[in-house]
Amino acid sequence: MAKFVPGTDTAVKSEEPRLDVLASERAPLKPGKHVFQLVVSDDSGNDSEPANVTVIVLDTTRPTAVIDLINADGSRNPEPVVQVPFGKGFQLSGDRSSDVGGAVKLWNWTLLTG
Numbered sequence: 001m002a003k004f005v006p007g008t009d010t011a012v013k014s015e016e017p018r019l020d021v022l023a024s025e026r027a028p029l030k031p032g033k034h035v036f037q038l039v040v041s042d043d044s045g046n047d048s049e050p051a052n053v054t055v056i057v058l059d060t061t062r063p064t065a066v067i068d069l070i071n072a073d074g075s076r077n078p079e080p081v082v083q084v085p086f087g088k089g090f091q092l093s094g095d096r097s098s099d100v101g102g103a104v105k106l107w108n109w110t111l112l113t114g
Helices: none
Strands: 002-004 019-021 032-038 051-057 068-070 091-093
Antiparallel strands (some): 068 091
């Protein structure tokens, strides 16, 4: 069976009729629409018209939210419970939040108790 590695291969020629698309976390086929094309050649050297298939890769993995308190000296405190002086401002950062299948596009902050 022929093998196709996303991010490495763009085309594969094979004497086998099947193509194994080896998508993985290290070599993902990104979420979205991908069109694969097949042209076959016969033993006389004639090529077929192209045949296409559209594969839509879904992103169904939830992103991971991470909150750090930024200390006055710029260092990070990733602890889930932190103390700050009364009447003093502080900064929170969610920039270490991540999404396996794409990118975090929105940080929605809410004060739940207070």
